[in-house]
Amino acid sequence: MENKQVAISHFGGTEVLEMQTSEIPEPKDGEVLVKVAYAGVNPIDVKTRAGIGWAAEQNKDNLPWVPGYDISGQVVKAGSNAELFNIGANVAGFIGFPVQGGGYSQYLCVPETELSLVPDSVTLEAAAVLPLAGQTAAQALNKAQVQEGDRVLILAGAGGVGHIAVQIAVAAKAEVYTSCSEDNLDYLATLGAHAINYNFAPVSQRLEQVDVLIDLVGGDAALDALKCLSDDARVITVPTITAELICEKAKLLGFNASGILVDPNKEQLDTMLYMVSVGLLKTEIYHIYPLTEADKAHQQIETGHTRGKVLLDMKC
Ligand SMILES: NC(=O)c1ccc[n+]([C@@H]2O[C@H](COP(=O)([O-])OP(=O)(O)OC[C@H]3O[C@@H](n4cnc5c(N)ncnc54)[C@H](OP(=O)(O)O)[C@@H]3O)[C@@H](O)[C@H]2O)c1
Incomplete structure (x- = not known):
């Protein structure tokens, strides 16, 4: 062998x-x-x-x-x-x-x-x-201290990290908005999010008073999304390559912003496997x-x- x-x-x-x-x-x-x-x-x-x-x-x-x-x-x-x-x-x-x-x-x-x-x-x-995507989603939402009733915007809800992040945020009873292309609008609606087609118009023209931004895209999309945040909003920017730029800009605008490096955590994976087993996570x-x-x-x-x-x- x-x-x-x-x-x-x-x-x-x-x-x-x-x-x-x-x-x-x-x-x-x-x-x-x-x-x-x-x-x-x-x-x-x-x-x-x-x-x-x-x-x-x-x-x-x-x-x-x-x-x-x-x-x-x-x-x-x-x-x-x-x-x-x-x-x-x-x-x-x-x-x-x-x-x-x-x-x-x-x-x-x-x-x-x-x-x-x-x-x-x-x-x-x-x-x-x-493992990697699910734990990134969970850790980003934990770091942002997402709570019931928060208006949460997740950029790229259809991706590997995004589709898990959307479901965990919905389960936390947040009001979840997410950006995607036309092809993914229906899919993300079935997960319980308000899906916004980023090709139709910039997200900032469609949304306001967002409490938490989970950025899974970085660059210009993230800079645009900073325009729809409420005072004291929390920003977690996940793509490492543009994290410094996004955090700098977000802090200048008065937001609480940080990047993240996912940290392997066996207990967290146990929990996610349990959630899948009982149908709470797809x-x-x-x-x-x-x-x-x-x-x-x-x-x-x-x-x-x-x-x-x-x-x-x-x-x-
Ligand atoms: N810091 C860390 O520890 C860490 C951990 C994991 C991942 N990451 C980073 O986080 C990012 C996301 O990871 P991933 O695994 O979720 O990536 P992925 O699965 O490759 O993401 C693909 C998704 O991005 C969406 N997308 C592309 N352009 C978009 C835009 N302008 N606006 C909204 N959605 C857009 C696509 O949806 P449409 O087809 O609908 O456009 C697609 O569903 C990557 O940069 C990755 O390297 C960092």
């Missing part, structure tokens, strides 16, 4: 994603070996592959590098002192973040304390949607590509118009 992985040996376009094989690793003390079923694909994977951002800087002397931070799969072997999971248990995790990665692997050793048990009623596909999957088509998965993320998440099927 071999361990197929998708790796990059230099930064560049999607053509630099190459298959490599390695030995199946042995779990060390406190680790389990996971047979990965699905790996989530996130914008940070795409940016790092292209040589952009902090994770690329950290990994530039550490190539080849296997991307991927979201995994779901099955425990197939336990190292010494690893006792939390039975062999055969379905698990999911937000692993190796932000430097190590490794999720685009068929087999991976992970400290058992970083993994969540996937309930029987949750598919491994749905579980792979949640995961949206745009497409599942075989691991041999990781390039197509990255191209899809690069369109900037993925609804929900893109996954890699690591089983084939």
